[in-house]
Amino acid sequence: MLFYLITMANHACSPNLGGPAPTRSMSSPLEHFLVSERQIEPGEMLTTSYINFAGLLMPTKDRRLRLFTGKRFWCDCVRCLADDLLRPFSCPKCPKGVMYHSVGRENNGTAGWKCAGACAYSCTHREAEMSILRTQIEDEEAVAQDVVFPTANIEDDGQRGQIFDVEKAKEGLSRIASCVRPDHAYRQLYLNLVGKALIARGVSGWDVDENDGSLDRAKRDESMNLGFDYLTQHYLWLKKLPEGTLPRRLIDEVSHDWVLEAYRRVDEGQLEGYILPKSLREAIMKVKGIVEGKTIEQDDEAARAAHENKTEEEQETKGAPAGVHFQPRQHEEEVAGGAFDRMSKLLEQWFGCSCFGSRRRT
Numbered sequence: 001m002l003f004y005l006i007t008m009a010n011h012a013c014s015p016n017l018g019g020p021a022p023t024r025s026m027s028s029p030l031e032h033f034l035v036s037e038r039q040i041e042p043g044e045m046l047t048t049s050y051i052n053f054a055g056l057l058m059p060t061k062d063r064r065l066r067l068f069t070g071k072r073f074w075c076d077c078v079r080c081l082a083d084d085l086l087r088p089f090s091c092p093k094c095p096k097g098v099m100y101h102s103v104g105r106e107n108n109g110t111a112g113w114k115c116a117g118a119c120a121y122s123c124t125h126r127e128a129e130m131s132i133l134r135t136q137i138e139d140e141e142a143v144a145q146d147v148v149f150p151t152a153n154i155e156d157d158g159q160r161g162q163i164f165d166v167e168k169a170k171e172g173l174s175r176i177a178s179c180v181r182p183d184h185a186y187r188q189l190y191l192n193l194v195g196k197a198l199i200a201r202g203v204s205g206w207d208v209d210e211n212d213g214s215l216d217r218a219k220r221d222e223s224m225n226l227g228f229d230y231l232t233q234h235y236l237w238l239k240k241l242p243e244g245t246l247p248r249r250l251i252d253e254v255s256h257d258w259v260l261e262a263y264r265r266v267d268e269g270q271l272e273g274y275i276l277p278k279s280l281r282e283a284i285m286k287v288k289g290i291v292e293g294k295t296i297e298q299d300d301e302a303a304r305a306a307h308e309n310k311t312e313e314e315q316e317t318k319g320a321p322a323g324v325h326f327q328p329r330q331h332e333e334e335v336a337g338g339a340f341d342r343m344s345k346l347l348e349q350w351f352g353c354s355c356f357g358s359r360r361r362t
Contacts, residue, residue: 009034051067097121099121164194191234199223
């Protein structure tokens with residue numbers, strides 16, 4: 001049996017082991033290893049995921065059904081038995097309340113629904129199907145079958161990029177927005193898949209003029225803008241989830257392989273004539289700051305500090321009142337640090353253009 005020890009690892013939907021880091025490579029087709037996703041405590045069971053990253057982004061009911069269909073077991077991991085944070089519904093009892101769903105242990109039934117708000121309203125799955133939640137459940141199932149699952153079933157990002165233009169992408173997101181909440185897994189999975197598809201489409205030059213077949217730069221720019229917008233929204237949502245909910249590699253794949261690598265190509269002028277809008281550049285800089293170790297809150301604090309320093313400088317320029325002393329301004333660290341430069345070089349060395357649909361170099 002190949003990879004005997006690795007095949008002994010059990011499944012978990014929030015595994016502590018994952019595939020090799022982007023900076024590592026296999027020296028042989030017969031070599032395979034796993035790396036830790038987080039701190040592993042002594043005596044803790046080693047686990048990996050039996051489903052792909054798109055599957056891990058789905059609600060608990062879909063992950064369990066996929067595992068049962070392919071592996072013939074109902075997953076009882078910690079994440080599956082907890083409240084499903086990726087499947088929020090609006091509470092019918094309090095205006096701002098959010099209800100989360102819990103599944104049963106032995107099958108894909110449910111233990112019920114419970115509001116996380118002040119009202120703490122709860123109901124069983126059967127009661128939910130007979131109440132005002134019924135409409136939300138039916139809308140969720142309809143959009144999954146019509147939009148989300150067909151999109152996820154296209155496994156290759158390049159192929160998905162040939163299918164999804166801006167109009168089709170917006171149409172699908174509009175349908176999803178009318179059926180589920182913004183923080184629902186179906187919307188976020190769509191942003192992930194279609195955002196990557198649109199960037200692949202823009203980089204590959206698949207937006208062409210219908211008359212002469214030449215590159216339509218206006219359409220290309222629109223595809224790139226929407227792709228960056230979808231992926232930055234999705235990444236910031238991923239980072240707000242409780243730590244350990246999703247594998248680190250899933251989060252890194254969105255930031256390193258797509259947002260930042262595509263941004264590097266744009267910044268170096270590899271897409272002729274394309275200028276990144278200021279609002280999107282600021283969003284990408286926020287992603288970049290988080291990747292380099294700053295939290296979302298730290299990023300906001302840094303922006304406020306920079307604004308305060310700028311105000312002080314302006315006052316110094318105009319002349320401060322007598323007796324008022326300003327502290328010397330501290331030098332800010334460069335945004336583009338050495339860590340990102342090293343990561344860009346490693347991605348280029350080991351992965352080339354693979355993130356955008358081309359073949360990986362061996």
